[in-house]
């Protein structure tokens with residue numbers, strides 16, 4: 043049996059679905075939130091919502107890195123793309139996200155002559171800098187704890203090489219402060235969390251222990267196969283039925299309680315916490331990562347300036363509400379009519395991890 047098949051066997055899936063329907067007879071409505079864009083896509087792709095009883099609702103939270111990057115930050119990135127002798131290197135999704143003007147994206151700027159390159163890792167961006175010593179290369183560092191260690195390793199390497207024409211615009215964010223802000227938001231209405239397996243590989247599952255300990259909310263670190271997700275949903279529902287919130291790690295094949303110490307150490311050497319602006323959540327104290335003083339020569343914000351203005355969403359766009367789980371994509375008046383993957387209004391329709399893109403693509 044292939045590895046994947048083990049997690050997609052119909053008999054196992056059917057058993058879990060039956061358990062969930064049974065549990066739902068005893069509980070009231072249950073609202074669960076995933077906080078990982080890959081979970082969002084995996085849930086939609088497998089059609090899991092269609093298998094659940096109507097009383098169990100799955101919401102998408104602030105787990106898509108491109109989606110939580112505010113429009114003001116995109117405007118600043120667009121400004122950087124217009125500087126002479128500057129090459130921007132970015133993950134692909136960011137190229138299609140508009141700033142505060144609809145349709146104004148890095149992709150459009152590239153068509154107009156800006157030097158913008160798609161990369162799959164920060165090391166590729168550093169390689170571009172080595173190949174173009176007469177130009178400045180800026181890597182657009184977005185993401186959570188998942189991409190932060192690779193970015194840290196690249197900055198350490200740039201320092202080691204003395205690559206003076208390379209820098210990172212650090213827009214990295216941390217998961218825990220965002221979850222705390224979400225829980226304290228006035229419209230918070232979530233009964234349990236599907237915790238992000240990829241982030242937990244780095245942080246360790248223990249990083250989510252505060253959810254049951256401080257807030258009485260059950261939390262399960264989940265993998266990405268349909269059976270992973272259904273089992274995690276089942277465990278959350280069962281904990282709610284038993285009124286016994288706890289942290290469980292379902293993704294034990296990759297996640298351990300303490301995480302990856304080498305990755306954590308690289309992050310610790312290069313970054314320190316800083317206040318960060320999130321789309322939909324505003325400024326959250328200590329929720330971003332900034333480069334330490336020792337790495338200032340590789341800090342694009344210090345080299346080229348970076349002052350995002352307060353976020354103004356494009357007219358009618360509900361991305362902020364979607365990111366907080368306060369609105370399902372289909373409830374946005376622009377969904378599927380004005381806003382589509384071919385002509386997106388907001389980042390949630392652009393990103394391969396966005397809730398609106400998932401809902402549009404899989405109609406679920």
Ligand code: SF4
Nearest residue numbers: 361374381388391398
């Ligand atoms: Fe934003 Fe488009 Fe989603 Fe509406 S449908 S919330 S405009 S991405």
